[in-house]
Structure formats: structure tokens, C-alpha cells
Amino acid sequence: QVQLVESGGGLVKPGGSLRLSCAASGFTFSDYYMSWIRQAPGKGPEWISYISSSGITIYYADSVRGRFIISRDNAKNALYLQMNILRADDTAVYYCARDRVEGSFDSWGQGTLVTVSS
Amino acid sequence: EIVLTQSPGTLSLSPGERATLSCRASQSDGSSSLAWYQQKPGQAPRLLIFDTSNRATGIPDRFSGSGSGTDCTLTISRLEPEDFAVYYCQHYDNSQAYTFGQGTKLEIK
Numbered sequence: 001q002v003q004l005v006e007s008g009g010g011l012v013k014p015g016g017s018l019r020l021s022c023a024a025s026g027f028t029f030s031d032y033y034m035s036w037i038r039q040a041p042g043k044g045p046e047w048i049s050y051i052s053s054s055g056i057t058i059y060y061a062d063s064v065r066g067r068f069i070i071s072r073d074n075a076k077n078a079l080y081l082q083m084n085i086l087r088a089d090d091t092a093v094y095y096c097a098r099d100r101v102e103g104s105f106d107s108w109g110q111g112t113l114v115t116v117s118s
Numbered sequence: 119e120i121v122l123t124q125s126p127g128t129l130s131l132s133p134g135e136r137a138t139l140s141c142r143a144s145q146s147d148g149s150s151s152l153a154w155y156q157q158k159p160g161q162a163p164r165l166l167i168f169d170t171s172n173r174a175t176g177i178p179d180r181f182s183g184s185g186s187g188t189d190c191t192l193t194i195s196r197l198e199p200e201d202f203a204v205y206y207c208q209h210y211d212n213s214q215a216y217t218f219g220q221g222t223k224l225e226i227k
Contacts, residue, residue, distance in 0.1 A: 035216070044206055045155075045163060047216035059214040095162055102169050103210025104153035108162035 002026040002107040004096050009112030016086050016116070022079040022096030022109055030054075030074040033099035036081045038092035039111075046092075049081065050099060064090075086116045120144055122207055122219035130227040137194040139222045141207035146188045151210040154183055154192045157221075158203045166205075167192060194224075202226050 008020040020036070035050040048061045049070040058070055069082040079096050093113050097105035121144040131137055141152065152170045155163035165174040167183035170190055180195040194201055207219040 037216075044221045045208075045218045047218070050214075050216075061215075100168060103151040103216065104165055104168040104174075104208065105155075105163075106165045106168070106174060108164070111162055 004107055004109035006094060006096055006109040006112040009094060009114045011115045011117065012086055013118050014087055014116055017084045018114060020081040020094055020112060024077045029077040034072060034079045035097045035099055035105060036070060037095045037097050040092040088116050090114060091116050119215055120209055120211055120217050122209055122217055124207055124219035124222045126222060128223045128225060130225050131197055132227045133197050133199055135197050137197055137224060139192040139205055141190045141219050143188040143209060147211045152190050153208045155206045155208065156203045163206060
């Protein structure tokens with residue numbers, strides 16, 4: 001079965017950096033677009049970035065463009081999110097998710113919590 | 119960017135009743151790509167409906183989606199105890215932007 005497992009979250013000071021990873025299994029990872037989606041405490045989900053199956057096409061939400069970098073390693077079945085210049089409003093649970101072709105997300109990881117605080 | 123507004127914010131119903139949740143988009147871009155998710159405390163969202171009216175794999179047929187243009191609806195025909203959760207709609211538009219609604223909390227009356 002499809003499994004997505006995030007790691008790398010934690011407590012970081014404002015202005016700091018963190019790298020999240022997502023390990024994928026149970027499907028042909030290299031066939032799928034993948035996204036990072038976050039959810040602040042008590043809020044709805046917020047899509048922040050996606051990457052095409054080959055890694056060539058990448059998009060970011062305005063809220064993270066210029067600070068976050070998405071990447072993938074199809075040989076390792078892994079998705080990454082490099083987060084730089086972190087701010088307090090980046091505090092959230094970060095999920096990796098598998099994209100369906102029409103734009104929904106059919107599989108999600110369990111999430112990893114990122115807390116930005118001094 | 120399209121803004122999704124869900125209503126009501128909270129819906130109080132009893133098991134066995136019918137639930138109707140609404141999602142309104144601020145504008146129409148001609149895309150039919152609207153999805154619905156269910157989220158329970160401490161869990162990731164789960165895809166229920168994609169492309170407005172298609173049930174995702176393994177979703178019971180008491181869940182149905184409908185709508186067009188700027189207004190879409192998620193209907194749960196007969197509520198089961200496990201259906202009480204928060205529900206989100208989500209839209210994908212042609213400018214590669216994914217938008218979620220603010221959610222409807224379905225609680226036991």
C-alpha cells in the first residue's frame with residue numbers, strides 16, 4: 001500500500017533553516033507529481049509547493065517562494081523540502097502528498113511538526 | 119487567486135441524518151477540479167471526492183459530491199458515528215495554484 005513518511009521537523013529559531021524529507025513506498029514514485037502541504041494549528045491546509053515526476057517543473061505558493069526549495073530523488077524514492085529564513089508563521093504540521101493528475105491529493109503522510117520560535 | 123468559502127462553519131447533526139456541506143468559489147475558471155477531504159483529530163486529511171463528483175478509492179457510497187460553476191456540495195446521505203470530523207474542499211486552477219477552504223466541522227448533536 002502507498003506509504004509516505006515525513007521526517008526532519010523540530011524546533012528552530014526565526015531566521016533558521018530546516019530540511020524535511022519524505023520517504024515514499026508502495027507505488028512507482030517516479031511516475032507521480034508530489035507536493036508539500038502544511039497546516040498551522042487550528043487552520044485549514046495550505047499547499048506550498050509541487051514538483052513534477054521528473055523534477056523539472058516546480059511551483060511554489062507566494063508565501064514560501066524564494067525561501068523554500070522542493071526537490072526529489074527518484075532513485076531513493078524521496079521528496080525533500082529545504083526551508084530557509086523561517087518565520088513564526090511557518091509553524092505548522094508539514095505533509096507530503098501524492099498528486100492526482102486532476103489536482104487533488106490522494107495519499108498523505110502522517111506529517112511532521114515544524115515550530116519556529118525563539 | 120480563487121478563494122473558497124465553506125458553509126456552515128459548524129454543522130450539528132445526529133447519526134442517521136443527512137449532511138449537506140457547501141463550498142463556494144470566489145470566481146469560476148471553468149475547471150471542474152474540486153475535491154473534498156475528511157480530517158479527524160491528529161490525522162492527515164483523507165481524500166473523499168475528486169473532480170467534483172468522483173469518489174476516491176474505498177470511500178463509501180453514502181458520500182457524494184455535486185455542483186458546477188462556483189458552487190459545490192458534499193452530501194453524506196446517512197451519518198455514521200465515524201463521519202463526525204472536519205471537512206475541507208480544495209480547488210486546483212490553471213495557474214498551478216491549489217486552494218483549500220477553511221473547513222466545516224461536523225459535530226454530533
